[in-house]
Amino acid sequence: MAEVHLIGQIVGASGFPRSSLFCKWGIHTGGAWKLLSGLREGQTQVDHPQLGDVAYWCHPIDVHFATKGLQGWPKLHVQVWHQDPFGRRELYGYGFCHAPSSPGWHALACVTWLPRGSWPERLSQLFVGGGPQLLNSDLIYTGADRYRLQTTAAGTVHLELGVLLRHFARYGVEC
Amino acid sequence: MAAAAAAAPTVFLLMVNGQIESAQFPQFDDLYCKYCFVYGHDWAPTTGLEEGISQITSKNRDAQQALVWNFPIDITFKSTNPSGWPQIVVSVYGPDLFGNDVVRGYGAVHVPFTPGSHRRTIPMFVPESTSKLQKITSWLMGRHPEFTDPKVVAQGEGREVTTVRSQGFVTISFNVVTKDMKKLGYDVSPSDMQNPSIVSLTDGIHNH
Numbered sequence: 001m002a003e004v005h006l007i008g009q010i011v012g013a014s015g016f017p018r019s020s021l022f023c024k025w026g027i028h029t030g031g032a033w034k035l036l037s038g039l040r041e042g043q044t045q046v047d048h049p050q051l052g053d054v055a056y057w058c059h060p061i062d063v064h065f066a067t068k069g070l071q072g073w074p075k076l077h078v079q080v081w082h083q084d085p086f087g088r089r090e091l092y093g094y095g096f097c098h099a100p101s102s103p104g105w106h107a108l109a110c111v112t113w114l115p116r117g118s119w120p121e122r123l124s125q126l127f128v129g130g131g132p133q134l135l136n137s138d139l140i141y142t143g144a145d146r147y148r149l150q151t152t153a154a155g156t157v158h159l160e161l162g163v164l165l166r167h168f169a170r171y172g173v174e175c
Numbered sequence: 176m177a178a179a180a181a182a183a184p185t186v187f188l189l190m191v192n193g194q195i196e197s198a199q200f201p202q203f204d205d206l207y208c209k210y211c212f213v214y215g216h217d218w219a220p221t222t223g224l225e226e227g228i229s230q231i232t233s234k235n236r237d238a239q240q241a242l243v244w245n246f247p248i249d250i251t252f253k254s255t256n257p258s259g260w261p262q263i264v265v266s267v268y269g270p271d272l273f274g275n276d277v278v279r280g281y282g283a284v285h286v287p288f289t290p291g292s293h294r295r296t297i298p299m300f301v302p303e304s305t306s307k308l309q310k311i312t313s314w315l316m317g318r319h320p321e322f323t324d325p326k327v328v329a330q331g332e333g334r335e336v337t338t339v340r341s342q343g344f345v346t347i348s349f350n351v352v353t354k355d356m357k358k359l360g361y362d363v364s365p366s367d368m369q370n371p372s373i374v375s376l377t378d379g380i381h382n383h
Binding site (some may be wrong): 005007008009011012014022036037038039042043044045046047048049050051054055056058059060061062064083087102103104105107158160162164165166167168169170175 | 201202215256257258259260262282283284285287288289293297298300303305328329330331332334335337338339340341342343359360361362363364365375376377
């Protein structure tokens with residue numbers, strides 16, 4: 001069986017309207033993949049940046065997969081949330097990106113989007129906060145029912161991921 | 176010459192040397208740093224120092240405002256499994272208004288795994304209390320929140336309940352050499368030439 005190691009960090013996020021942010025992340029893989037060690041989901045700390053407005057998390061990722069096939073290559077999905085001084089949490093963006101398929105160190109910028117409500121919902125969101133959220137978070141990384149959604153662009157999540165492959169050459173796979 | 180074939184290796188080696196070059200903390204001065212390595216169960220250091228404490232440095236009067244340590248790192252690990260790849264955890268300390276030693280930042284980064292020279296600029300953050308009263312009392316008493324064990328910074332569990340404040344950057348340079356990773360079947364770089372156009376989020380930070 002071939003093995004894949006994803007070793008790196010969720011570095012931080014930029015381009016969001018406010019900067020007291022945290023991120024819930026997860027890695028989704030297809031049926032042929034088995035997680036051997038590491039955590040496949042987690043939540044970062046909340047960061048209040050003092051210099052500039054980029055929120056830095058430096059959340060480590062160290063997962064080890066074994067696989068029998070190339071389908072279902074790992075996808076990393078993120079949800080960026082904002083925590084205000086009262087402790088309330090508000091969604092600021094959804095995003096996903098595939099884990100890189102060539103070995104080595106990669107700096108990834110994962111773009112995010114926010115579901116957009118109708119204009120009465122947007123008006124109340126301006127005053128009270130909150131906003132529509134996805135009922136089924138699978139939609140973050142699949143394209144199946146996306147045509148029903150209307151969204152706006154949100155900021156970018158920055159990741160640095162190193163990819164280590166084992167025995168791929170043995171099966172004739174070129175990466 | 177011996178006719179016996181060489182036995183297949185089961186262990187690979189990772190040799191890292193380099194330095195903690197400098198830091199940028201616009202609000203603080205007179206800082207020193209400590210580093211330590213955090214690694215998984217399958218890893219063991221064979222030679223070199225796992226931890227160290229640097230000198231105390233202060234900013235020059237010129238416009239650069241960098242704090243330079245130039246502090247050497249030299250360690251070799253052996254392992255059977257890339258899981259738990261070593262991370263270097265850096266903690267920076269300095270005096271507060273009343274002269275107590277308080278922590279100014281924690282940061283961690285994985286040791287790069289492609290052989291060659293690498294430079295990383297890592298953001299440094301301190302834990303922060305969420306209540307304003309707690310912040311005032313800690314400023315008066317000189318006891319700011321800190322992690323009981325800096326190695327917590329290298330782990331992902333338990334972070335969802337912490338609030339932190341990022342307030343500086345540290346630049347570290349590494350030279351990495353590995354042995355027997357190819358023989359064990361690991362690919363660490365792509366088949367074609369390495370992509371030179373990778374830009375990290377913190378690349379614009381260092382000004383030298």
